[in-house]
Amino acid sequence: MERMALQQLNQAMQDVMRAARNRVLEKMGTQLTVAEKTSRRDLVTNVDRSNEDFLVHAIRKLDPAARILAEEGRGDQVTSMTGHVWIVDPIDGTMNFVHQRNHFAMMVGYYEDGTPTLGYIYDVMADKLYAGGPALGVTMNDQVLPAPADLDLADGLFGASAPLLIHDRFNMQRVIATSLGARILGSAGIQISQVLAGELVGYLSYLRPWDFAAGRVLAETLGLVVTQVDGTPVNMLSSGAVLVATKRARHAVLAIVK
Numbered sequence: 001m002e003r004m005a006l007q008q009l010n011q012a013m014q015d016v017m018r019a020a021r022n023r024v025l026e027k028m029g030t031q032l033t034v035a036e037k038t039s040r041r042d043l044v045t046n047v048d049r050s051n052e053d054f055l056v057h058a059i060r061k062l063d064p065a066a067r068i069l070a071e072e073g074r075g076d077q078v079t080s081m082t083g084h085v086w087i088v089d090p091i092d093g094t095m096n097f098v099h100q101r102n103h104f105a106m107m108v109g110y111y112e113d114g115t116p117t118l119g120y121i122y123d124v125m126a127d128k129l130y131a132g133g134p135a136l137g138v139t140m141n142d143q144v145l146p147a148p149a150d151l152d153l154a155d156g157l158f159g160a161s162a163p164l165l166i167h168d169r170f171n172m173q174r175v176i177a178t179s180l181g182a183r184i185l186g187s188a189g190i191q192i193s194q195v196l197a198g199e200l201v202g203y204l205s206y207l208r209p210w211d212f213a214a215g216r217v218l219a220e221t222l223g224l225v226v227t228q229v230d231g232t233p234v235n236m237l238s239s240g241a242v243l244v245a246t247k248r249a250r251h252a253v254l255a256i257v258k
């Protein structure tokens with residue numbers, strides 16, 4: 001897509017994200033319907049579903065060529081990254097949404113023939129919208145977001161997921177012991193946005209495509225790196241342990257992980 005067209009699409013998508021936020025805030029005042037998916041820790045609510053419907057409908061209107069991979073299944077069967085692929089997580093951190101009414105995000109990533117092109121992470125309660133892509137740069141609420149400093153693991157806080165840390169998967173406890181400390185929030189989107197903002201030097205978690213599709217676009221635009229925990233490239237159509245980090249922190253983490 002041409003730069004002008006991308007700029008217009010980026011503006012329109014930010015409007016869509018803001019409209020989605022307003023709808024979610026309205027629905028938060030009403031009774032939630034909560035269901036378990038694969039376990040009692042894997043939840044979906046009526047708001048996840050209706051927000052996904054809203055986002056999928058809005059994306060199809062903006063981009064008739066869109067093929068949409070969406071967490072709650074409102075999109076398409078996407079089995080290749082060819083063409084215009086949109087990856088949607090309507091509520092990231094649903095456990096937080098249900099129990100805290102805080103610390104959850106909505107996320108959309110757009111890939112053209114597999115190339116990271118546009119990304120959106122909206123921290124709903126903090127009202128912080130991270131948006132952009134390689135051709136446009138990254139903004140937070142329309143202000144240019146500078147690239148974070150390339151800090152080493154030893155010089156910053158590290159975002160973890162509780163299961164990886166508790167079970168010491170990949171030598172996570174050593175990673176944390178090397179950093180200035182662990183921060184665990186329960187939302188991949190919000191923790192990745194903290195890496196974008198330079199508040200964390202990295203984040204490592206077992207993630208599904210919609211958990212990191214938007215974050216990958218934004219992180220790579222800011223000179224951060226997104227890889228699998230073994231250092232190999234991520235695949236946008238499969239789940240895995242994904243590291244988002246500064247270049248120096250990535251180097252340190254990959255030397256520690258097993």
Ligand code: 2AM
Pocket residue numbers: 041042089091092093094095161186187188189206207208211
């Ligand atoms: P979700 O709320 O969209 O499901 C919580 O630990 C973080 O990990 C959230 O970003 C959550 O996204 C995601 N998550 C929850 N269960 C997961 C699973 N089984 N595999 C991968 N990511 C998961």
Ligand code: CA
Pocket residue numbers: 048071089090091092093094
């Ligand atoms: Ca979700």
